[in-house]
Amino acid sequence: MASAEFEEKIYLARVAEQCERYDDMIDFLQILKQKTTDLTTDERNLVSVAYKNEVTTRRSAWRAISTIASNAKYEQYADVLKDYNDEIVDEMKKICDDIEIFCDDHFLQNAKDDESRVFFSKLKGDYFRYMAEVTTETQLKEYKDKALKAYSEAKEAAEGLLVSHPIRLGLALNFSVFYFEIMGKPKEACDLAKETFENAINAIDDMKEDDYKDAAMILQLLKDNITLWNAEFEDEDGDDRDGNEH
Structure with missing residues (x-):
């Protein structure tokens, strides 16, 4: 080449x-x-x-x-x-x-x-x-x-990355959306999103500025999805809500 x-x-x-x-x-x-x-x-x-x-x-x-x-x-x-x-x-x-x-x-x-x-x-x-x-x-x-x-x-493979690494966070975001929307497993989706959010939220403060911005954005999407999906559990009509993805 x-x-x-x-x-x-x-x-x-x-x-x-x-x-x-x-x-x-x-x-x-x-x-x-x-x-x-x-x-x-x-x-x-x-x-x-x-x-x-x-x-x-x-x-x-x-x-x-x-x-x-x-x-x-x-x-x-x-x-x-x-x-x-x-x-x-x-x-x-x-x-x-x-x-x-x-x-x-x-x-x-x-x-x-x-x-x-x-x-x-x-x-x-x-x-x-x-x-x-x-x-x-x-x-x-x-x-x-x-x-x-x-x-x-x-x-x-992501176990080898920092819990706050944007690529690891993006994976967790999309994997949880897959569990919720495709597999119909809301508990697995919420558990993955919550675990990822809780592990990373206190670990992003010392990151470089660009990585911090990316990580913070994905964490916000994870938080939004958790709120969205929890609201669906409480919604008796059970209307489908598409989660945010990265």
Whole structure:
């Protein structure tokens, strides 16, 4: 891999981010598969931003179409709306498959420390969770199992990080959302969120400014989710409430 080519692709990925051309950004970042060393923090963040933006638009579209399809006055369009949503799910699957290949065949093999292992295992868990949101039956079970395995591996690796480390906190936040929204296990979700919050809240004061800001933001999201989920327990109607994620 020529150094000049690599630097050019990474530069173009940054330009594509500024242009909000996230599909192009992903294309440029394929050069990272040629690396035989661990990704830098900057490279990891580029991957996260590119794929997160691509999948977020599709998650939003899937939810919007599902809401429209649930309205009885649009019943005559049920079949075409389903076909449209199926197309979006296929696009999401392609993104998820790419993340899985990126992580398993490249990034996790080259991960040099617990921070990288947590980051990429969490990344897999997040995208399997996204797929579990939009699939049913056999596929749903498959993605639930994959997400649980990835998050559990990330949680194990996270034991080597400080309790206040932003990546460890982000993992706990998203893992607890997975327990609550996908697995239907509110107790496990609340227990994980509360334990993480209580362990970290007094440990962030001595952190560097940037890490402190990140940790404080995630702790606030954890606190908000705990409040939200506890309110649901007390809500006799039991309306679903989506938790905050990182």
